[in-house]
Amino acid sequence: MSSPDQPVPFTADDYRARMTRAAESADAAGLAGVLVAPGPDLVHLTGYRLPAETERLTLLVLRAGQDPVLVVPALEAPDAERATGAPALTLRDWTDASDPYALTAGLLDGQGRFGVSDNTWALHLLALQQRLPGTSYASLTAALPMLRAVKDxxxxxxxxxxxxxxxxxxxxxxxxxxxxxxxxxxxxxxxxxxxxxxxxxxxxxxxxxxxxxxxxxxxxxxxxxxxxxxxxxxxxxxxxxxxxxxxxxxxxxxxxxxxxxxxxxxxxxxxxxxxxxxxxxxxxxxxxxxxxxxxxxxxxxxxxxxxxxxxxxxxxxxxxxxxxxxxxxxxxxxxxxxxxxxxxxxxxxxxxxxxxxxxxxxxxxxxxxxxxxxxx
CATH class of the missing domain: 3.90.230.10 (Creatinase/methionine aminopeptidase superfamily)
Known part of the structure; x- marks a missing residue:
């Protein structure tokens, strides 16, 4: 039972279903997958909210037929694990001495067009593109305008x-x-x-x-x-x-x-x-x-x-x-x-x-x- 002051909480299953729909919608739109940086898309899909202005790479990778993966800095991994959606995905953490773009590139095929959340930093996107010159990118607003539009x-x-x-x-x-x-x-x-x-x-x-x-x-x-x-x-x-x-x-x-x-x-x-x-x-x-x-x-x-x-x-x-x-x-x-x-x-x-x-x-x-x- 819920009330205006105590709504029913979202569950890991809710977030898993949202991520699955996003990956399948991307596939239907001819995209190789979806890359989601901190911001409203990440909150909607995983329940994980963190400052969008953080300079360390955090990126959710969604691809049809594959388990969702959240690339996250090691020092922020505990908070990510506590997020409601964390049980619905796999965390891949990285330290400041490692290369998060190489880690992320390894999750992709090196080819194809990916939908990218609109507020992704150019710093991160350009670094990823440098490692994967065979990829291209489209904003999620243009590629998947209905991603968050229909509410349950x-x-x-x-x-x-x-x-x-x-x-x-x-x-x-x-x-x-x-x-x-x-x-x-x-x-x-x-x-x-x-x-x-x-x-x-x-x-x-x-x-x-x-x-x-x-x-x-x-x-x-x-x-x-x-x-x-x-x-x-x-x-x-x-x-x-x-x-x-x-x-x-x-x-x-x-x-x-x-x-x-x-x-x-x-x-x-x-x-x-x-x-x-x-x-x-x-x-x-x-x-x-x-x-x-x-x-x-x-x-x-x-x-x-x-x-x-x-x-x-x-x-x-x-x-x-x-x-x-x-x-x-x-x-x-x-x-x-x-x-x-x-x-x-x-x-x-x-x-x-x-x-x-x-x-x-x-x-x-x-x-x-x-x-x-x-x-x-």
């Missing part, structure tokens, strides 16, 4: 809990004072509320007031929030190792007719994007559905980013809801639907929910009101 029941449970926790933080932030305070102060409150709701990691707390709200990736600055400001709130992080990400737009005091109209257009566009979610629909069709509404009201040039991104062990991952992405939706995929309108020098509006694809449609993982919130 236990992953969906964690994402649902993360979404509910972010919603709880939003409800709390509406009770604090905005006017007369700096954006950074409200952002600090928001981060604290995310932590209180069970997030182990806060990744971002966007508080864009007035003209700052027209900059989609403005986070929080020293601007003092004033009465009459529109305020974009976009925040998220990790709970139980899985991401949350939601956006709402509030107003300090009563909005003008134009501000309310722009907010209503974004809300209608976001609703259209969510309604379009169902199995078999192409990712780009979610973008088209939301964008058509905004364009129809004359704000098309002011919607300047994609409609959504995938989410899982990171808050941004494939697939992406953008024109040209023809990948069809399948049950278990999770992604954001977050259209926005940005009027430079004036204000912006964005509304975002995480949605998961079900057998016959979509389900939102964020349930707070999408109406414009009035704050003090």
């Amino acid at each position: 029941a236990a992953e969906l449970e964690r994402l649902t809990a993360a979404g509910a926790a972010a919603d709880a933080a939003y409800e709390k932030i509406l009770g604090v004072r905005f006017s007369g305070r700096k954006e950074t102060e409200v952002a600090a409150d928001l981060a604290a509320f995310l932590t209180e709701s069970g997030h182990s990691q806060v990744d971002f707390t966007v508080v864009g007031s007035g003209p700052n709200g027209a900059v989609p990736h403005h986070e929080a600055g020293d601007r003092t929030i004033e009465r009459g400001d529109m305020v974009v709130l976009d925040f998220g992080g990790l709970k139980h190792g899985y991401g949350s990400d939601t956006s709402r737009t509030a107003h300090v005091g009563e909005p003008t007719a134009e501000e309310q109209r722009v907010h209503d257009v974004v809300r209608e566009a976001q609703e259209a994007g969510c309604r379009a979610v169902r199995p078999g629909v192409a990712c780009q069709d979610i973008d088209r559905a939301a964008r058509a509404v905004i364009t129809g009201f004359g704000y098309g040039e002011r919607f300047i980013h994609r409609t959504g991104h995938g989410i899982g062990v990171t808050t941004h991952e494939p697939p992406y809801m953008i024109e040209g992405e023809e990948q069809p939706l399948v049950p278990g995929m999770c992604f954001s639907v977050e259209p926005g309108i940005y009027l430079p020098g004036r204000f912006g509006v964005r509304i975002e929910d995480i949605v998961t694809v079900t057998e016959d449609g979509g389900r939102r993982l964020n349930t707070t009101s999408r109406e414009m919130a009035i704050v003090e």
Whole structure:
């Protein structure tokens, strides 16, 4: 039995199944195997989390029909052995006096094209390629875009809990004072509320007031929030190792007719994007559905980013809801639907929910009101 605060733990069998699927998917895509460096792909496949910036080579080698092998520095091997996924793979450790690239090369045939996790250091990849000149490499995002896209029941449970926790933080932030305070102060409150709701990691707390709200990736600055400001709130992080990400737009005091109209257009566009979610629909069709509404009201040039991104062990991952992405939706995929309108020098509006694809449609993982919130 699980709860939002105590999810069912992943087992070695879970990780073994993920690694097997990855190797088989690579084989079906014509790849000789998959090489996974520290980062979200390694966490998803093995449960082993370590700093992606470590300079010593750590690399998971997956090949169809062969046991998975994790090449790891000897001084980090004990932590790797304790990782949940470690029983599902073989560890091959190396010392600082040895050559980890020769060790890794020995696990490969010296020929073929391999999928490589996107955040693999060039230092490591070039050294491996020097030892194996007959090999070539492709990024996993390009070669296996669905590697982490479809979530199982236990992953969906964690994402649902993360979404509910972010919603709880939003409800709390509406009770604090905005006017007369700096954006950074409200952002600090928001981060604290995310932590209180069970997030182990806060990744971002966007508080864009007035003209700052027209900059989609403005986070929080020293601007003092004033009465009459529109305020974009976009925040998220990790709970139980899985991401949350939601956006709402509030107003300090009563909005003008134009501000309310722009907010209503974004809300209608976001609703259209969510309604379009169902199995078999192409990712780009979610973008088209939301964008058509905004364009129809004359704000098309002011919607300047994609409609959504995938989410899982990171808050941004494939697939992406953008024109040209023809990948069809399948049950278990999770992604954001977050259209926005940005009027430079004036204000912006964005509304975002995480949605998961079900057998016959979509389900939102964020349930707070999408109406414009009035704050003090």
